[in-house]
Amino acid sequence: MNLSRTLNFLCILVGxxxxxxxxxxxxxxxxxxxxxxxxxxxxxxxxxxxxxxKLDNEDETFLKTEKEDEV
Structure with a gap:
């Protein structure tokens, strides 16, 4: 686990x-x-x-793959 994740976890736990x-x-x-x-x-x-x-990679959405499969 890197330092950033450890710091985040400690902040949540201590807080x-x-x-x-x-x-x-x-x-x-x-x-x-x-x-x-x-x-x-x-x-x-x-x-x-x-x-x-979830919206960062719009190329892998269900609707676009469905349209490609139907054609």
Whole structure:
């Protein structure tokens, strides 16, 4: 696993744990909760940037191959 994926995973894990810890306390600290959620969202955003879109490769769509097969 490369460094970027490890960093993303750690951001998600630490952010989730911090947000869960801040939510579980009886006297909730809003700043810690916001920081944990922000770290969690940052990790999810960085992870989603590396996932390719379905629409990037339009040559391999079902409709285009179906039209080619019928002709």
């Amino acid at each position: 989730g744990l911090v947000a869960f810890y801040a939510q579980a306390q009886q006297n909730q600290n809003a700043y810690i909760l916001i920081g944990g959620i922000a770290l969690l969202i940052f990790g999810v955003y960085r992870t989603s940037r590396n996932i390719p879109s």
